[in-house]
Amino acid sequence: xxxxxxxxxxxxxxxxxxxxxxxxxxxxxxxxxxxxxxxxxxxxxxxxxxxxxxxxxxxxxxxxxxxxxxxxxxxxxxxxxxxxxxxxxxxxxxxxxxxxxxxxxxxxxxxxxxxxxxxxxxxxxxxxxxxxxxxxxxxxxxxxxxxxxxxxxxxxxxxxxxxxxxxxxxxxxxxxxxxxxxxxxxxxxxxxxxxxxxxxxxxxxxxxxxxxxxxxxxxxxxxxxxxxxxxxxxxxxxxxxxxxxxxxxxxxxxxxxxxxxxxxxxxxxxxxxxxxxxxxxxxxxxxxxxxxxxxxxxxxxxxxxxxxxxxxxxxxxxxxxxxxx
Numbered sequence: 001x002x003x004x005x006x007x008x009x010x011x012x013x014x015x016x017x018x019x020x021x022x023x024x025x026x027x028x029x030x031x032x033x034x035x036x037x038x039x040x041x042x043x044x045x046x047x048x049x050x051x052x053x054x055x056x057x058x059x060x061x062x063x064x065x066x067x068x069x070x071x072x073x074x075x076x077x078x079x080x081x082x083x084x085x086x087x088x089x090x091x092x093x094x095x096x097x098x099x100x101x102x103x104x105x106x107x108x109x110x111x112x113x114x115x116x117x118x119x120x121x122x123x124x125x126x127x128x129x130x131x132x133x134x135x136x137x138x139x140x141x142x143x144x145x146x147x148x149x150x151x152x153x154x155x156x157x158x159x160x161x162x163x164x165x166x167x168x169x170x171x172x173x174x175x176x177x178x179x180x181x182x183x184x185x186x187x188x189x190x191x192x193x194x195x196x197x198x199x200x201x202x203x204x205x206x207x208x209x210x211x212x213x214x215x216x217x218x219x220x221x222x223x224x225x226x227x228x229x230x231x232x233x234x235x236x237x238x239x240x241x242x243x244x245x246x247x248x249x250x251x252x253x254x255x256x257x258x259x260x261x262x263x264x265x266x267x268x269x270x271x272x273x274x275x276x277x278x279x280x281x282x283x284x285x286x287x288x289x290x291x292x293x294x295x296x297x298x299x300x301x302x303x304x305x306x307x308x309x310x311x312x313x314x315x316x317x318x319x320x321x322x323x324x325x
Contacts, residue, residue, distance in 0.1 A: 005088060006033045006095070007041045018042055027102040029111045033095075036081065041088060043095040045078040045115055047108040052076075054109060058116045058248060062123040065091065078115055094122050097231075097261040104239040113244030117251030121260045133264055136189075139230050142257050143270055144187035144216040145175055146233045150240075152178075155320050159241050163249050169256035173202040174211070181210040183319055184280075190219030190273060194306035198287070201300040204280050205289035211280040212319050215306070220268040227269035231261055277319055278312045285312055 006021075012035050013019045020032035020042075034042035055069045055078075066081040082091045098118045105111040134142065145168055152162040161178065168175035174182040184203050186196040196215055198204060204213065221227050228236070234254065241247050259265075280287065286308045288300050315322075 006092060007035060007088070010035045012039045013037055018044075020044060023099055025099060025103070027099065027111070028105040029102070029108050031099060031102065041082040041091060043080040043091075043098070045102075045111060047071075047076045047078060047112060048074075049108055050074070050076065051109065051112050054112055054244065055116070058113070058244075060116070060120050060123055062119055065094075065119075067119060078112060080119075093263065094118075100235065101238060101261070104235065106242065109244050110242070110247065113247045114238070117247050118261070120251060121255055133262065134230075134258065136268075137187075138258075139265065139268075140187040140189060140218050140270070141185075142259060143218065143230050143233055145185050146230075146237055147216060147272060148176060148183065148185050148214065149237060150233075152176075152320075153237075153240055159243075159246050160249075163241070163246055163253070166253055169253040173200070174206060177208065180208050181212070181319065181321075182206040182208040183212045183214055186213065186215045188215060188217045190217060190221075195303040196306065197301065197303055199301050201288050201290045201293055201298070204285070204287040205291060206280075212314075213278040213280055213309070214316075214319065215276045215278070216272055217274040217276075218270045219273040221271050221273075222267075222269040224269075224271045227271045229267060229269055230259075230265040232266075234259070234261065275316055276306075276309075277314055277316045278309045279314045279318070280312070282312075 010021055010033060011019050014037075018034045018036045020034040023031040023033060029048070030046040032042075032044040032046070034044050036042055052069065059067060059069075061067065064083050066079075066083060068079050068081070070077050070079055080095070082088065098115060101114050101118055102111055105114045145166065149162055149166055152165065153159065157165075157178075165176045165178035167177050168185070175185040176183040188194070188196065196213070204211070237250065238247065241250055286304050288302055293300065
């Protein structure tokens with residue numbers, strides 16, 4: 001028997017634009033499931049105020065879903081309308097994950113920013129650029145980068161600075177660059193052999209004075225306290241971003257990572273079982289760098305054994321300017 005749809009039981013209106021049923025739950029703005037006169041399924045955000053400029057600046061189109069801002073200057077509605085090209089189950093998934101994301105918004109502008117950012121992620125997924133799911137390795141890699149981003153916030157970094165420092169999605173040589181420090185993030189599974197994969201000759205070479213390799217060992221422990229999924233980790237970061245432009249910047253980088261909030265990323269439930277930091281310095285550090293490659297050699301990828309990095313291990317706090325080298 002198919003699962004109940006949120007649009008089941010909502011009648012098709014005869015004399016009004018649409019019939020609605022409010023979504024229960026703690027969101028900053030009222031949300032509604034709805035049907036219009038043609039019988040199409042709708043999802044509606046009721047927004048207090050005039051958000052025309054914000055909408056025009058950040059709106060996007062998505063195949064199979066019409067996105068429209070309607071209403072007068074004092075009160076507007078963001079209306080998502082399902083068209084024939086996208087089936088109801090997929091639209092329901094988009095709307096359900098949007099409701100969860102809206103739980104972190106504080107007012108109408110941030111709710112609109114969250115909604116438009118969410119739509120952009122789904123557009124990327126549906127367009128084919130992210131039509132395949134992230135591999136388990138890619139899930140762990142993105143999870144580890146977001147853990148480090150959260151650490152930056154925990155240590156007093158401002159949200160704009162932390163999101164701006166996250167450059168891995170933009171094809172930077174290192175995942176994070178802030179001040180005169182660059183940090184390359186790697187992840188290992190709890191059962192994985194102790195090597196890290198370096199994907200290019202540029203990852204362990206930097207123009208910054210300080211370059212670190214930070215390795216997170218992640219274990220799939222669903223019953224452990226604090227275990228969370230990739231989707232959970234994304235929501236944790238979103239909850240700490242207050243301004244619409246911060247949410248939009250964070251979303252853009254998730255899109256570049258080919259992430260969409262799919263139910264498949266509700267697992268595995270990961271915990272950080274170990275963190276090790278290595279200072280990349282000196283001629284003896286085990287690395288291949290562009291400046292030291294023979295002429296004609298390029299596109300180098302290689303593995304480094306963790307035990308070979310032991311002489312270069314440093315205090316985890318050194319990345320943020322504390323601890324001892």
